[in-house]
Amino acid sequence: MLGALLREDVGGLRTRSTLVALPDGPWLRLPTGEGRALLLPVREDGFQSRWTARLPLLRQEPGGRDLTSTGAVLDALARLAAPGDAPGYRAFAEECDRDLLARRLHSATHAAVLARLAEVHGPDPAYWHGHRGSLAHDTLAARTDHPVHPVARGRRGMGAAELRAWAPEFHPRFALRWLALPAEHVVHAPGAAGVLREGWPTPAEAGLPDRLHDSHxxxxxxxxxxxxxxxxxxAETGLADRAVPVGRPLLDVVPTLSTRTVALAARPAEHLKLPLATSTLGLLNRRTVTPASLLDGAAGQRLLARVLARAPRFAGRILLADETRWAHAGHDMLAVLRRVQPAGLEGAVVLPLAALPAPAPDGRPVAAALADRFHGGDVTALVDSLLTLLFDWQTTLFAHGIALESHQQNVSLVLGGAEGPRLLLKDNDGPRVNTRRLTAALGGGEWNAERLGFADRRVCVTGDGPVADLFTAITVHLCAGALAFGLGARGPARPDALLALVRDRLREALDRTAAAYPAADGLPSAAEVLRARLLHAPELPVKAMVTAGTLLTKARSGATDINKHYTTGPNYLLRKA
Structure with a gap:
């Protein structure tokens, strides 16, 4: 937590502090007025911050009193903030408590959960196949830390019983509840009304009266x-008197890594994204499902399909989940997305990138088990094959003016098959699209938000800056950098070798992009834009998730989108002398 607050410069910890050397190592000293100060013991970091916390304490001067609880630390920092920000600090203290609860549960259940996964799927995660095996990988990933957010394991409104019953890290199985709504109040994706409900309970199976079978x-x-x-x-939609609740749970599901998205237990390639009255990764990051996000996910999928049609070398290697089937009743708590994963992956290993550094049942990172099976035990070779495809695809998207929220949870690695490594993408809402660059790449007239079908007008921009920031924060930091630092810290590969790999594969991808998409229509080369921003810039944009998600309101942080609010950190891609 202290490392994150330092990175985001909460209370001026980063920009107003001076470095002091004490007998036990370096400290940052933050003056707080009238001869008082706060001191933070630090060590060099290098990933997304120059320094990070070395010990779990903040020291008060004069007196040398050490603050060693999250509550005490946040109280001290809150006194440096504007009075109106106090609720955000209290909310973050609650998030810390929920995260601690989840960590204790994870520790208490670690052996039992891993034993159950091994019993059901086998002892080696390199042989957990298909979409059913992917759910087991989700369980491992859910038991690891987020690369940026310090208290990502807790979920607002979910205590110990709810976590055990519904959270992916416990690999539960439960049945859904059902609600019958008047058909005229339910909006479906075009042409999806029938296929959306295939395999769902029928009105008769749900016990609805005959008179409602056609009307609801x-x-x-x-x-x-x-x-x-x-x-x-x-009540808010005026449907309280016309909705008919089904009296018993029906249709068993298993939660995926996102918690609100569940896989059908009998058909794990089919997922249902359902709204939850909770928040993760920040108070303001609500887990509902807005009607706009349903439209935008389908629009994002169509846009990616257009790019794939123009780039045949990715055929069969970049896979897209189908997210065109959805319904809602005009409220972000009355909605469903039915995601259908690609067929033909039953014999492949499918896992989110977030699972690669997670501990496998034998204690090693999952990446080490996969390397044993697919790369003769060479973890660096496994990462190499992943980064080569990842950067080739994402730089091609950037050349079309596109960057995705395709973070380590939304991108899955698919191993096994003649195609070599493949990537499976889902949750394609929330991109950034430079419409000038997209129009130059696609032709056929101007491409804008209306033509593309995006309901969220923040998606479309007319410059490279927001697109490059998202590319850096998601593809570079969360998918590549976090993997290099995470696996390097756990020992299966040298961190300097993995970082060199990130840098070299990105440079090679930019070289290919420069040759395929040169400067045109008055726009600079997309490759040169990224080269300047990533390989030569002294600092890189870094997500400020605690500030934008919890500590400050949007009005105070200035964040138009809390998931795209940035601070800066050192550029670990620069070659060291």
Missing amino acids: VLLPVHPMTWAGPLHEAL
Whole structure:
């Protein structure tokens, strides 16, 4: 937590402090007025911050009193903030408490959960196959830390019982609740009304009266939403007297890494994204499902399909989940997305990038087990093959003016098959698109938000800056840099070798992009834009997730999108002398 607050310069910890040398090592000293100061013991970091916390304490001067609890530290920093920011500090203290609860549960259940995964799927995660095996990899990934957010394991509104019942790190299985709504109040994706409900309970199976079979449609509801927020949503939409709740749970599911998205237990290639009345990665990062996000996910998928059609070398290597089937009743708590994963992956290993550094049942990182099977035990070769495809694809997207929120949870590595490594993408809402560059790349007239079908007008911009920032924060930091630093810290490969690999494969991808997409239509070469911003810039943009997500309101932080609010950190891609 202290490392994150330092990185985000909370209370001026980074920019107002001076470095002092004490007998036990370096400290940062932050003056707080009238001869008082706060001191933070630090060590060199180098990933997304020059320094990070070395010990879990903040020392007060004069007196040398050490603050060693999250509450005491946040109280001290809150006194340096504007009075109106106090609620954010209290909310963050609560998030720390929830994260601690989750960590204790993870520790207490670690052996039992891993034993159950090994019993069901086998002892070696390199042989957990298909979409069913991917759910087991999600469980491992959910038990690891987020590369940026310090207290990502807790979830607002979910105590120990709820976590055990519904969170992916416990690999539970549960049944969904169902709600019958008047058909005229439910909006479906074009042409999706019938296929959306294939395999769902029928009105008769749900026990609805015959008179409602034709007039009402069933929507699935997560049990957590059923417990209270559902009634508020029905009241707000005026449907409280016309909605018919189904009396018993139906259709077993297993949670995926995102928690709110669940896989059908009998058909794990099919996922349902359901709104939850909770927040993760920050108070303001609510886990509902807005109607706009459903439109934008489908629009993002169509856009990626257009790029793939123009880049045949990615055929069969970049896979897209189908996210065109959805429904909502005009409220972010009354919605569902039915995601269908690509077929034909039953014999492949499919896992989110977030699972690669996670401990496998034998204690080694999952990446080491995969390297044993697919690369003769060479973890560096495994990472090499991943980075080569990842950077080739993402720089090609940038040449079309596109950057995705394709972080380590939304991109899965697919291993096994003649194609070599493949990438599977999902959750394609929330990109940034430079419409000038997209128009130059696609032709056929101007491409804008209306033509592309994006409901969120923040998606489309007219410059490279927001697109490059997202590319850096997501593809470079969360997918590549976090993997290099994470695996390097756990020992299966040397961190300097992995960092050199990140730098070299990115440079090679930019060389290919420069040759394929030269400067045109008055725009600079996309490759040169990224080369200047990534390989030569002294600093890189870094997500400021605590500040934008919890500590400050949007009005105070200035964040138009809390997931795209940045500070800066050192450029670990610069070659060292």
